[in-house]
Amino acid sequence: MTRLKLYTAIYVVLFVSATVQVLVEGADLSYGRALGIIMVLSFVKAVIVAGYYQHLRWEPRSLTYLVGMGLLAALALTVAATYSVT
Structure with a gap:
C-alpha cells in the first residue's frame, strides 16, 4: 500500500x-x-x-553511478555535437 x-x-x-x-x-x-x-x-x-x-533508488550505488556516468557521457556527446555543427 x-x-x-x-x-x-x-x-x-x-x-x-x-x-x-x-x-x-x-x-x-x-x-x-x-x-x-x-x-x-x-x-x-x-x-x-x-x-x-x-528503481535506481533501491539498486546498489555502483549501478546508480554507472548509469550516471552514461548519462554524463551522453550529455557531453550532445554538447560536443552541438558545437561541431557549422
Missing part, C-alpha cells in the same frame, strides 16, 4: 511539473529565463523517473 501512495505522489509531482513547464512556455518570460526554468524542471523530472520508476 505504501508503494501505491508513493507512486501516486510521484505521479502528481510529475504532472504538476509538466503543467508548470507548459505555463512557463506560454508566459511572457525572456527566452533564457524560460529555458533555464524548463531545463531545471526537466532535470528534476528525469531524476525522479530514474530513481523511482526505474
